[in-house]
Amino acid sequence: MITFADDLICMEKKGFYIETYGCQMNFSDSEIIASVLKNNFFEFEPDINKADLILLNTCSIRDNAEQKVFNRLKHLKFLKKKNNGLIIGLLGCMAERLKEELFAEGVVDLVAGPDSYRELPQLIASIQGGNKAFNVMLSAEETYADINPVRINTNGISAFISIMRGCQNFCSYCVVPFTRGKERSREPETIMAEAKKLFSEGFKEITLLGQNVNSYTYNNIGFPKLMAMVAEINPALRIRFATSHPKDLSDDLIAVIAAYPNICKAIHLPLQSGSDTMLKLMNRKYTRDYYLSRVEAIYKAIPDCAISTDIIAGFCSETEQDHQDTLSAMREAKIDYAFMFKYSQREGTKAAETLTDDVPDDVKTQRLNEIIALQQELSLASNKKDLGKVFEVLVEGTSKRSSRQLTGRTSQNKVVVFTDSEHTTGDYVQVRITDCTSGTLKGEVVV
Ligand code: 5AD
Ligand code: SF4
DSSP states (O other): OOOHHHHHHTTOOEEEEEEEOHHHHHHHHHHHHHHHTTTTTTEEOOOOOOOOEEEEEESSSHHHHHHHHHHHHHHHHHHHHHHTTOEEEEEEEEHHHHHGGGGGGGGGGGETTTOOOGGHHHHHOOOTTTOEEEEEEOSSSOOTTOOOOOOSSSSSSSEEEEEEEEEOOOOOOOOOHHHHSSOOEEHHHHHHHHHHHHHHTOOEEEEEEEGGGGGGGGTTHHHHHHHHHHHOOOSEEEEEEEEOOGGGGGGGHHHHHHHTTTBBBBEOOOOSSSHHHHHHHHHOOOOOOHHHHHHHHHEEEHOOOOOEEEEEOTTTTTHHHHHHHHHHHHHHHSEEEEEEEEOOOTSSSHHHHHHHHOOOOOHHHHHHHHHHHHHHHHHHHHHHHOOOOOEEEEEEEOOOSSSTTEEEEEEEOEEEEEEEHHHHHHHOOEEEEEESSSSSSEEOOOO
C-alpha cells in the first residue's frame, strides 16, 4: 500500500483545501499555512470534494463559533467515508483550546495550534496507518516573519499583514490569551518588505493586523512609527489597522493617522460596555469617561474619522442600568459601525472561574436586539451626514445586483455602490453620495 507519506517522498503534489472561521488574524494565518504547504509538495485545491487534505482553521471566541465547526465535522465525516485516504486537520484556536478532545469524534487526523504551522508538513507526513498528529505548543517568539503568505482569500486589491501575535491583556471574558499565547511583535523590516511586495503586485490596501496593535514594539519602533513607515511606501497604497485597545490608543497614533492622507480615517475601538462596573469586571483597564475622552481626541484631530466598536451584551451581573449605560455611551461616541455579541462563557477564563454567568439568555437576547437597533439608527445617521459629499472610493469589484454597478469603500470603510462603466477593480474613483441605507452608501461618479 502506498501511504500519504510515500506519496510525498515521490513528490507527487497533493491538493489541500482550507476553510477559515473567525477573525481577520485567522484569515491571515490561513495564508501562512498555504505558503508552508505550497513549499512542501502541496497545491491549493479550491474544490473540497477533490482535496486530499482538508483543513479547518477555527475560532473559539464564543460557543457558537465552535458549534459551527462541530457541525462542519459531521459533514466531513461523510466525505471521509467516501475517500479513505482523506486527511482532516483542525487548526487554530479550537485546536489550542480543546487539544486531544478533538480526536474523539473519529473524524480529525491532525490537531495543530496557531504556533505550530511550520511543522505541518512533518505532522501530515506522520499520519499513516491510523496515526494521529498533534502539536499545540505555544511559542514566545514565533511570528512567521520570514514566511511569504500565499494570498488565497484575495480580491487582488486588499491584503492583511500580520504585525504581531498573541495577547496578554487578559480581558476576563476572553479566551484569546490562552489560545494564542504571549504577545510578540514582528521585525519591521519584514513587514515593510511584505508591504512593498504587495504594492508592486498591484495591491492597493493593506490592513496591519494584531490583537492589540497599539502595543506593537520592536527595537524602539512603536506602532505610530511603523504606520508612518508603511504609509510612506506610496501615497496610492491605503493603510488600515485592527484592533486597537482603548487603553493604549496614543495621541501619537492619532497624529499619524491625521497626517497621512493614505492612512484610512477609520478606527476600530472596542468599547465592550459603557458601564464602569462592567468594564472593571471585564478587566478592560479603562473607564467609560476615558473611552469617551479618547473618542473626543480622535474627532478633534480627525473630524471625518469613522469609529467602529465591539459590544458584549449580558456580561456577568449586568443590570438594566449597566445596559442603558452601554446604549448611551454608543450614542455619545457616535459609533459608525459595531460588531455586537451576547456574552458566551469560556472555560478557563477569569470570568468563568470567578463570576457567574447569571443574565438569563432571553434578557441577553433582548439587550442585544436593543443594541443592534440603536446601532442601525446611529449608522443611518452617520450615512445621512455623507449625503452630497464627495469621497474617494477604492473599487473592489462589481455589485452583486448588477454588473454595471461597481462597489468599493471610502477611507471611512463605508461601502459605496455606484453606476460606472469607465473604471475597474483597483481604481480610485471620486464619488458623490446621493442616497443611503444604514448599511450602504449610493452615489454617482464625479466627472
Ligand atoms: N463572549 C462574547 N463576546 C466575546 N468577545 C470576546 N470574548 C467574548 C465572549 N466570551 C468579543 C469582544 C471582542 C470580540 C473580538 O469578540 O467584543 O472584542
Ligand atoms: Fe481578548 Fe481583550 Fe486580548 Fe482582545 S484585548 S484578544 S478582547 S483579551
